[in-house]
Amino acid sequence: MMTLPKLEDLSDPDFNPFEIEKLSTGHCPDPYPRIHELMQQGSVVTGSYRDEFTDIKDVQRDGVPQVMVLGYEAVMHVLTHPEIFTNREAFMPSLGQAFGESVSVMDAPDHTRYRKIFQKAFLPQVVSKWGETVVDPVVNNLMDAFIHTGKADLVHQFTHHYPFQVIYAQVELEPEQAPVFHKLAIAQLLSAIGAPQGAEATEKLGLFFGQLLKLRRENPGTDLVSHLATVEADGERLPDIVLISFLRQLMNAGGDTTFRGTSALLMGLLTNTDQLDAVRADRSLIPQAIDEALRWEGPVSSTYRYAICDTEIDGVKIPKGTFINLVLASANRDPRKFANPDSFDIFRERKFRSAAFASGPHLCIGQHLAKVEMTRALNALLDKLPNMRLDPDMPPPHMIGHILRSPEHLWVKFDS
Known part of the structure; x- marks a missing residue:
């Protein structure tokens, strides 16, 4: 492994972006009653x-x-109507400031060109190989720390770590640099509330990834950065400005959402023991359990688009220049599409795909990797934590947040 460039910490090393980010995501225990009231309007x-x-x-x-x-x-x-409801105007004030020229802030034709290259980088057959070579070692290493204790907090000891450690492994980040890397990745988002550390983190991560790209191009390896630097479609590769922006966003789009999705999956199963028993006995049920978890408690409750012309939605006139606050959670809990939508039910009839990964041209590029990570994590837990169950001596789990949701704790017992 080559020596990586040195990540520079925030100028105030004691600044804690994680605590401030919690204020942004919210402490609401259950936004769904209010969401249903709004839907009635x-x-x-x-x-x-x-x-x-x-x-x-x-x-x-x-x-x-x-x-x-x-x-x-x-x-x-x-x-599914990007010609009317665009990403660039919607996200340049937020994600654009945090990450730069990310595909998330692009519209066609640039988005179409660059997404085609990213899709080649994240083909299902490519991603599936990472499951064994990257995901499994991370998962097993984390579980080794508590597997013989008979109990664990699966959030603090497992789900809150493994997706980020997968990313560290993918970019071959040195372990001692991981805490600063994670801190800067979270701090980027604080531009949304006007914190100066947001711009500082964006600049420092950009410098780091620029230097890393140069190293990987000179000495390519099997890591994700080398892969992205060399993948091409129609003879075109990703320019540095787009690739650096993607890597800035990776911790948030790939790590944070997978942590929350896995936590929701485990909470849904652990609080519905009949379904947990069914999955434990028949692992072919895991894909539908993951789909249900993403519908029931999608990691991201809302997103944005921007109306570039006068239009209407369901008969309501929308003037040009309006920010469209899409409540994805309302789509996933719409009783007109999902019976008993507030219930976690892996056996429900599936006529409609959830909005957890969005839809249209901006359908999540990393959805296949997220599902591989969630699948391998759940399989490992079921294999290595026999009779995994909620710890009756600890408080029951509950979801929290109104924009980004996850349980703060998942205390379990198992037969060690």
Whole structure:
């Protein structure tokens, strides 16, 4: 392994972006009663989803015209009409500041060109190989620390670590640099609330990845950065500005969401023991259990688009220049599409795909990797923690947050 460039910490090394980020994601234990009330008002409701649950303002969108779009059909309509509802104007004030020229902030034709290259990099047959070579060693190493104790907090000892450690392994990050890497990745997002550490973190990660790209091009290996630096479609490779922006976003888009999705999956199964027993006995049920977890408690509850022309949604006129606050959670809990939507049920009839990975041209590039990670994590837990169950001596788990949701603890016992 070659020596990587040195990551520079924030100028205030004692600054804790994790605590501030918690304020942004919220402490709401259950936003769904309010989401259902909003859905009763119609597909379009004036206002901001964030403002329904917190007084902490999004400084990058405060004061601009916003509407919430609710319900499965309306949300999917916006996601699948990028010629009307664009990403660039929606995300340049936020993700654009944090990550730069990420594909998340692009519209066609640039988005189409670069996404085609990324898709080649994340083909299912490519990603599946990472499951054995990258994911399994990380999962097994984490479990070795508690496998003989007979009990664990699966959030603090497992789910909150393994997706990030997978990313460290993919870029071959030196272990001593991992804490600063994670801190900077989270701090980038603080530009949304006006914290100066956001821009500082973006600059320092950009410098690091620029130097790393140069090293990998000179000495390519089997790591993710080398792979992305050399993959091409139609003879075109990713330019550095796009690749660096993608790598800046990787911890948040790939690590944080997978941590939350896996935590929701485990909570859904552990609190529905009949379903946990069914999956334990028949591992072919795991894909539908993952799909249900992503529908029931998708890691991201809302996202944005921007109306570039006058239009309408479900008969409601939307003026040009309106920020569209898409409440993905309302699509996933729409009773018109999912019976008993607030229940976790891996056996439910599946006529409709959830909005957990969005839809349309911006369908999540990393969805296959996320499912590989969740599958291998669940299989390992079921294999190595016999009779895994909630710890009756500890408080039961509960989800928290209104934008990014996950349980804070998952205390379990098992036969050691």
